[in-house]
Amino acid sequence: MQRPIKLRDRSASDHKGTFGRVLLVGGSRGMAGSISLSSVAALHTGSGLVAAAVPDPILETVAGFHAALMTIALPEKNGSFSSEAWTSLNELIARQDAIGVGPGMTTNNGSVAIVEGLLRQRETPVVFDADALNVISKQQWFDDDTLARKQDDASFVLTPHPGELSRLTGVPTSEGDGQLDAAKQLSDRLGITIVVKGGPTRVTGRGSLDEPVQTYVNTTGNPAMATAGCGDVLTGVITSLLGQGLSGWDAARLGVWIHGRAGDVAASAISSAGMTAEHLVETLAIVADEMSD
Numbered sequence: 001m002q003r004p005i006k007l008r009d010r011s012a013s014d015h016k017g018t019f020g021r022v023l024l025v026g027g028s029r030g031m032a033g034s035i036s037l038s039s040v041a042a043l044h045t046g047s048g049l050v051a052a053a054v055p056d057p058i059l060e061t062v063a064g065f066h067a068a069l070m071t072i073a074l075p076e077k078n079g080s081f082s083s084e085a086w087t088s089l090n091e092l093i094a095r096q097d098a099i100g101v102g103p104g105m106t107t108n109n110g111s112v113a114i115v116e117g118l119l120r121q122r123e124t125p126v127v128f129d130a131d132a133l134n135v136i137s138k139q140q141w142f143d144d145d146t147l148a149r150k151q152d153d154a155s156f157v158l159t160p161h162p163g164e165l166s167r168l169t170g171v172p173t174s175e176g177d178g179q180l181d182a183a184k185q186l187s188d189r190l191g192i193t194i195v196v197k198g199g200p201t202r203v204t205g206r207g208s209l210d211e212p213v214q215t216y217v218n219t220t221g222n223p224a225m226a227t228a229g230c231g232d233v234l235t236g237v238i239t240s241l242l243g244q245g246l247s248g249w250d251a252a253r254l255g256v257w258i259h260g261r262a263g264d265v266a267a268s269a270i271s272s273a274g275m276t277a278e279h280l281v282e283t284l285a286i287v288a289d290e291m292s293d
């Protein structure tokens with residue numbers, strides 16, 4: 001089956017707290033679906049408690065996607081996070097086992113403050129995706145080593161698609177191998193795990209900062225997943241696994257594996273052309289035990 005690592009089995013004494021409290025941060029008016037998909041994906045990957053922190057005007061929409069999902073309204077401007085949103089979010093961070101940030105968030109001033117705050121803290125593991133990555137590129141925060149992780153810092157995982165990786169590194173999407181090399185260098189220099197999404201998805205990172213950077217090539221996934229929202233689902237999957245106690249390197253490798261496995265099962269059960277991210281996130285719940293069986 002080539003599963004990269006095994007999640008432990010659930011035992012009779014486990015309760016929802018055992019499986020982590022995670023927070024997904026993102027969304028905006030017009031892109032409520034993205035952060036909803038990430039949040040439901042975290043539930044379907046096994047998290048005990050999942051909340052979505054979203055701009056106030058989209059709270060009801062996001063809450064309506066799943067009854068088990070908690071929602072937190074943050075200050076907004078024109079349907080996106082306002083500059084005050086970081087102050088409210090900062091108070092919630094210590095309570096989380098992991099955070100995922102970026103889907104559907106836009107790159108306005110509110111997002112800039114949130115991404116900067118999450119990059120500077122060292123206690124809570126974070127997945128940075130989509131507009132969180134676009135903010136980092138625009139602000140050129142990874143051009144020097146100021147934000148490099150130290151040995152005891154919580155894990156950071158980046159999940160760029162080729163367009164986002166091109167903005168981060170300057171290497172065009174047409175240069176696949178060059179993009180992977182640039183991701184390896186960034187991963188090495190900053191001590192972070194990077195998921196280079198595509199067919200196949202590759203993960204670059206390491207279990208500990210004193211080891212050399214490695215590359216894992218994922219064996220699951222297919223072109224039926226080339227449809228809006230499938231990356232948002234991956235953000236929720238990896239956030240969930242970080243919240244269940246896995247390192248960035250392990251959460252990213254197992255995360256891309258189970259995400260692609262759900263894509264493979266959904267494509268054969270539905271169709272390659274007709275499969276959507278909603279099918280993917282539903283199938284995730286069906287295959288989730290394959291991480292521990």
Ligand SMILES: NC(=O)C1=CN([C@@H]2O[C@H](COP(=O)(O)OP(=O)(O)OC[C@H]3O[C@@H](n4cnc5c(N)ncnc54)[C@H](OP(=O)(O)O)[C@@H]3O)[C@@H](O)[C@H]2O)[C@@H](O)CC1
Nearest residue numbers: 031032033034103104105130131161162163173228229232
């Ligand atoms: N339901 C919702 O609410 C959803 C909301 N969403 C939200 O939308 C926002 C914008 O995100 P986005 O990814 O759609 O746009 P963007 O970053 O400009 O990327 C496009 C650029 O990247 C390139 N590119 C991409 N993949 C590539 C590949 N495999 N291989 C090669 N190139 C590739 C692509 O190249 P091209 O196709 O032009 O050749 C183009 O240049 C963001 O907030 C996101 O979270 C989405 O999550 C969907 C569901």
Ligand SMILES: Nc1ncnc2c1ncn2[C@@H]1O[C@H](COP(=O)(O)OP(=O)(O)O)[C@@H](O)[C@H]1O
Nearest residue numbers: 161198199221222223225226228229230231232
């Ligand atoms: N041809 C493909 N083969 C395998 N996986 C793919 C393919 N196309 C897309 N995917 C997967 O779908 C996801 C797309 O992510 P992304 O571009 O961020 O989508 P979105 O932002 O719309 O959610 C990634 O996990 C990627 O690996």
Ligand SMILES: [Mg+2]
Nearest residue numbers: 130161231232
């Ligand atoms: Mg995306």
